Amino acid sequence: MRFGLLRSRKILGGMALAGALTGAIAFPAAASAASREFATVGTNVNVRSCATTSCSVVATLGPSGSPWIVQCYKTGTSVSGDNVWYYGSYGGLSGYIAGYWLSTGTDPYSGATHC
Numbered sequence: 198m199r200f201g202l203l204r205s206r207k208i209l210g211g212m213a214l215a216g217a218l219t220g221a222i223a224f225p226a227a228a229s230a231a232s233r234e235f236a237t238v239g240t241n242v243n244v245r246s247c248a249t250t251s252c253s254v255v256a257t258l259g260p261s262g263s264p265w266i267v268q269c270y271k272t273g274t275s276v277s278g279d280n281v282w283y284y285g286s287y288g289g290l291s292g293y294i295a296g297y298w299l300s301t302g303t304d305p306y307s308g309a310t311h312c
Contacts, residue, residue, distance in 0.1 A: 231310040232285075235299040237263045244292035248273030248282035256290045263287075265294055269312035270305045281305050284312050 237258050244256040248271050258265065267285040273293070274280065281296035281304035296304035305311075 231308070232266050232268050233306070233308075234264055234266050235283075235301055237261055237265060237294075237298055238300050239298050242294060242298045244290060244294055245282075246292055248284075248293045250274045250276065250295075252293070255292045258287075258294075265299060267299070267301075267309070269310045270296070271312045279304050283309075 238261060240259065240261050242258045242263070243254045244258065245252040246255050251274070265283070265285050265287050267283040270281050270283050271293075272280045273282040274295075276295035276297040279295065279297040282293045283296055283299060283301075284293050285291070301309075
């Protein structure tokens, strides 16, 4: 298994990512049985606080092939014609990644749970 580089960004007036996720951003609860790991298909893929490109970037995944554990999906802003976004986590970070940037094959992938 390859491990990608994770770089957190400071958000919400300088609070560190961990503090911001704990106190300021609510993410959906998802069933762990539906979780599935995928790899990114681009470098410097943004992880966002919600399923649109206008939401804040909470982290950036490094090289192509970085792992991301998907828990559920929802529709949002279209990225290159794909409007599916996946909520997931890896290495203590959580947020949404546009389906366009994950190696899911199709969006949403078969068996994916809606958030």
